[in-house]
Amino acid sequence: MTRWFSCLIFSFLIICPVVIADENTGYNFQPEILEILNGIQGNIYNDRFDNAEILTDSLFTIDSTGPLLYLFRAVLFQARMMAAESDFLKNQFMQALDSTAQISRTLLKNGEDSLLAYYCLGNAHAFRSLYEGRGGHMWNALRQGLAARGFYSKGYQLDTTFHDIAVGLGSYRYWKSVKTDAINWTPLFKDEKDNGIRLLERAADSSIFSRDAAKTALIWVYINEKMYGQALRLIDQMQRRYPFGLTFLWARGELYFKLGNYSQAIEVYRKIMGRLEDVPGNYYNLVEAAWFLDRCYRRTERKWQNHDTTRRDLAKKIESLPLPETTRKRQEDKLKSILEISR
DSSP states (O other): OOHHHHHHHHHHTTOOOOEEEETTTEEEEOHHHHHHHHHHHHHHHTTOHHHHHHHHHHGGGTOSSSHHHHHHHHHHHHHHHHHHTOOTTHHHHHHHHHHHHHHHHHHHHTTOOHHHHHHHHHHHHHHHHHHHHHTTOHHHHHHHHHHHHHHHHHHHHHOTTOTTHHHHHHHHHHHHHHHTGGGTTSSTTOOOHHHHHHHHHHHHHHOSSOHHHHHHHHHHHHHHTTOHHHHHHHHHHHHHHSTTOSHHHHHHHHHHHHHTOHHHHHHHHHHHHHHHHTSTTOHHHHHHHHHHHHHHHHHSOTTOTTHHHHHHHHHHHHHTSOOOHHHHHHTHHHHHHHHGGGO
């Protein structure tokens, strides 16, 4: 999984509550839909996308006119594409985002559910930003990110107790500040890292539906900030909750690698490779895991008598894969690094 986009994607995944307006109590979840959303979240984090799709489709029997129905479709399409490191659902993904935005703007035009509309529009632009960034179109990604920030901010101004929206806003503020560190002295790109972390921690503690999304985002923030103890506690917690997905294994491998605990990182990346080998066609991420594994072997102390042998075995395994040409081009440098020992 592409590294810094894996830091971002789950910041925007599964943070889309279905709410109903109530004059006395503000915004509340519809209980029957909340149950479905919890099921969708669990299945996506456990990489059980077919089950998540069934649950997503069931939302249409409850409310066929709201923007969240289409936003959840986009959530699932994006999750599938990120897991496979592929754009095979691009058209469906973009159509779902277009429908989300169209319905949300209609709500604003009619003066209905402004908080929900701003929230959905923020997420729609955030997803577009992530997609553009994955494709290397950084200016378009920045432009979409700025639009997402605007809608998130408008929604949060309407109701500062709606902490679910703080997941997207906090993630934007933190990672925007990290990626524009050299120009954070300008008004447009001021350093908002601390504010972003506070928003995410608030969402992890107090949001209604988005606590797991906020915790997932915080894992990558804590790793980036070298707050490894906090990151490890969240990884342990989330892996217990979602044991079948790869999201938190990737995070654990990254953490161990940065700590210099290469022996444990090796075990994690071996496990990731084993799971990916059971998913036909996911060669990009298989190469990604192999590259990290090779780097761990290189850094392991020489007390490993089979150090070079394990690297050669890994190279032979990768060399034998029927890699598509597109994967070979995208992973060209990492493939060279893995295979150099066999030449």
